[in-house]
Amino acid sequence: MKIPYRPLAIVREIVNAIGLEVTYAYEDLVYVEHNAFLLQMGASGEIVDLYFNTESIVEERDKIAAQLGQEGQARQLKITRKGLFSMRQKSDGENIEIKFFDET
Numbered sequence: 001m002k003i004p005y006r007p008l009a010i011v012r013e014i015v016n017a018i019g020l021e022v023t024y025a026y027e028d029l030v031y032v033e034h035n036a037f038l039l040q041m042g043a044s045g046e047i048v049d050l051y052f053n054t055e056s057i058v059e060e061r062d063k064i065a066a067q068l069g070q071e072g073q074a075r076q077l078k079i080t081r082k083g084l085f086s087m088r089q090k091s092d093g094e095n096i097e098i099k100f101f102d103e104t
Contacts, residue, residue: 003045003076011039011048014071014079018064029098037064038085048072049082051100 003010011030012022024031030039036056040049050068052061065081072079083103090097 005045006041007045007077008041010075010077011041014068014075014077015039017071018067035087036060039068039079040082046076046078048077048079050079051082051085052103054084054086054101 006028008022008025008030015022015030015032021033022030023033028041030041032038035053037050037052040051042048050065052064061081065079068079081103082100084101086099086101087096089095
């Protein structure tokens with residue numbers, strides 16, 4: 001199976017397979033309910049990066065990463081844990097700023 005560039009339908013299947021829903025997708029970012037993590041689609045369709053919210057439950061991250069990795073592999077995607085992110089609303093009240101961090 002050829003994986004398309006920014007394979008949103010496949011990413012949605014993977015997220016659904018672990019019992020969650022995609023709530024929003026914008027360009028290369030895929031937001032998931034409860035905001036515990038987000039997925040960033042890579043330069044090629046097979047690559048997807050995983051970032052956990054800095055406010056997510058630390059003890060659950062390994063389990064979620066493993067589940068996403070297994071479901072991704074079954075669909076020919078490589079989901080790689082990359083780090084953390086934080087979100088805040090910008091002063092304009094309409095836009096959101098996302099910052100990415102290394103996981104420490």
